[in-house]
Every structure is written in C-alpha cells, then in structure tokens.
Amino acid sequence: MKNRKIKLFLGGIVLLSFLIGICFYPQMPDPMATHWNARGEADGYMSRFWGLFLLPLVLAGTYVLFLAIPKIDPLKENIQKFQKYYYGMLMILFLFLLAIYFHLILWNLGVEISPNLIIPLLLAPLFYYIGVLCEHSRRNWFIGIRTPWTLSSDKVWEKTHSLGGKIFRVSALLVLFGAAFPDYALYFILVPAIVGTLAVIVYSYIIYKEESP
Numbered sequence: 325m326k327n328r329k330i331k332l333f334l335g336g337i338v339l340l341s342f343l344i345g346i347c348f349y350p351q352m353p354d355p356m357a358t359h360w361n362a363r364g365e366a367d368g369y370m371s372r373f374w375g376l377f378l379l380p381l382v383l384a385g386t387y388v389l390f391l392a393i394p395k396i397d398p399l400k401e402n403i404q405k406f407q408k409y410y411y412g413m414l415m416i417l418f419l420f421l422l423a424i425y426f427h428l429i430l431w432n433l434g435v436e437i438s439p440n441l442i443i444p445l446l447l448a449p450l451f452y453y454i455g456v457l458c459e460h461s462r463r464n465w466f467i468g469i470r471t472p473w474t475l476s477s478d479k480v481w482e483k484t485h486s487l488g489g490k491i492f493r494v495s496a497l498l499v500l501f502g503a504a505f506p507d508y509a510l511y512f513i514l515v516p517a518i519v520g521t522l523a524v525i526v527y528s529y530i531i532y533k534e535e536s537p
Contacts, residue, residue, distance in 0.1 A: 327407065327411055330411045330414070330415060331391060333415065334387055334391075334414060334415065334418050335387065337383065337418045337419070337422055338380065338383045338384050338387050338418075340422070341379065341380035341383050341422060341425055342377070342380045342384075344380075344425070344426075344429070345376040345377050345380055348376065348429055348433075349372065349376055351433065352372045352375065352376060352429075352432050352433075353372070353432055354371060354372035355369035355370055355371055355372065355375065356369060356370055356371075356372055356375030356376070356428075356432045357369055357375075357428075357431055357432055358370045358374075358375050358378075358428065360439045360440075362440075362510045363440075363507065364438040364439050364440040364441075364506060364509075366431070375428070375432070376429075379421065379424070379425045379428070380425070382421070383418065383421055383422075386417075386418075386421075387418075390414055393466045393467065394407065394410070397464050397465050397466050398465060399462075399463060399464040399465060400464070402462035402463055402464050403462070403464050403467065405462050406457070406460045406461050406462055409456060409457045409460045409461070410457065410461075410467065412453065412456075412457070413453055413454060413456075413457045416449060416450050416453050417450060420446050420447070420449075420450050423442075423446050424442075424443075424446065427439065427442050438506055440503075440506035440507070440509040440510070441503055441506050441509070443509065443513070444499050444500060444501075444502040444503040444509050444512065444513065445500065445503050447496075447499050447513060448496045448497070448499045448500035448503075449496070450496075451492050451493075451495050451496035451499055452492065452493055452496035454492045455488070455489040455490065455491070455492030455493040455495075455496065456489065456493075457489075458485040458486075458488040458489035458492060459485060459486060459489035461481075461485055462478075462481070463475065463478050463481040468481070468485060468488075469481075469484050469485055469488050469524050469525075469528065471484075471524075471525055471528045471529070473528040473529050473531070473532035474528050474532075476532065477532060477535055479531075479535055480528055480531045480532045480535060483527075483531050484524055484527055484528040484531060487523070487524060487527055488520070488524045491516075491520040491523060491524065492520065494516070495516035495517065495520055498512055498515075498516045499512055499513050499516065
C-alpha cells in the first residue's frame with residue numbers, strides 16, 4: 325500500500341471515530357465509564373461529550389503529529405529508509421486505538437467485556453510490530469529507542485534496536501499470554517515493558533562505551 329493510500333486510510337479512521345461518536349452520542353450515559361482498574365472494574369468517569377470525543381481528538385492529533393515527523397526530523401532522510409515499516413506501525417496503532425474506542429462504547433451500552441481480556445489481545449500485535457519497526461529503523465530524533473548514546477552513533481543505534489526488536493517481540497508473546505490470566509493481565513503488560521525499557525537503556529550505554537575510542 326503506497327504512502328498516499330495509507331495516509332487516506334489513517335485519515336479515514338480519524339473521520340470514522342468522529343462519526344461513531346456522533347451516532348452513539350444519544351445512547352451514551354452521562355457520565356460515561358472511561359477508566360478501569362487492574363481488576364477490570366470501571367472506576368473513572370467523564371462527561372458524555374469528553375467520553376465520546378476525547379479519543380477521536382487524540383487520533384486527530386496523532387495523525388497530524390506522525391505525518392509531520394518525516395518532514396520535520398533533521399534526519400528525515402533516514403526515516404525515508406524505513407518508511408514502509410513506519411507507516412505500517414501507524415496503521416496498527418490507529419486500528420488499536422479504534423478497537424479501544426469500540427470497547428469503550430460497548431461497555432457503556434451495557435456489553436461489559438473485561439478490558440483485561442481485550443487489551444492484551446490488542447496490544448500483542450502492536451508490541452510485535454514495534455519490534456519489527458525497531459529492527460528496520462535508522463537513527464532519527466523521533467522514532468525508536470532514543471537515548472543520548474543511540475542518538476550519538478549509528479552503530480549504537482543499530483545494535484540497540486536489534487536487541488530492542490527482539491525484546492518487543494518476546495514482550496508481545498508475554499502480553500498475549502496475559503489474556504489467559506485476566507486478573508494478572510496488567511502485570512503481563514507492565515513488567516515486560518519496564519524490564520525491556522531498562523534493558524535497552526543500559527545496553528545502549530554499554531555499547532556506546534565499547535564503541536568509544
């Protein structure tokens with residue numbers, strides 16, 4: 325799918341989210357459930373307007389930001405080298421957010437499917453593809469594992485993102501496994517994310533020191 329078609333697809337998701345909000349507005353309670361605790365119980369609420377349109381507004385802002393990044397990054401030539409994976413990640417991210425939006429609406433319509441089941445199933449493909457993106461990314465200022473050491477060296481960037489890609493792929497499997505244990509789903513998401521983040525930060529520093537004269 326060419327970049328122009330992908331941009332139209334992403335814009336279509338943004339427009340669809342607003343249309344869905346408008347269509348379901350009369351049917352939504354006021355306030356709406358918009359936040360759930362670790363046990364999958366609704367524990368936070370917003371007014372009907374913000375409950376329905378906050379996420380579409382986030383999608384719209386994300387659309388503008390991520391389409392601008394390849395144009396404003398000082399290393400935009402490097403982004404061009406992996407733009408296929410960049411736009412692929414955006415498609416999965418937008419579909420993920422749209423699915424979360426559907427879950428929000430269904431819950432407030434009375435179809436209370438536990439987010440502890442839904443979110444791991446949705447996050448796993450996103451985590452996996454972020455791993456793919458990491459392995460194909462090139463040094464830039466906006467996308468990827470940006471530490472002082474990866475931004476200072478192409479070699480450090482490549483080695484760190486090679487490891488980061490593997491960590492994200494393994495994390496995706498752990499997150500997916502969390503769907504089988506809904507009461508502990510949050511831990512299957514947070515622990516791999518935190519441990520993986522710390523691992524690549526430390527690794528990038530070690531590699532930088534090894535590469536330094």
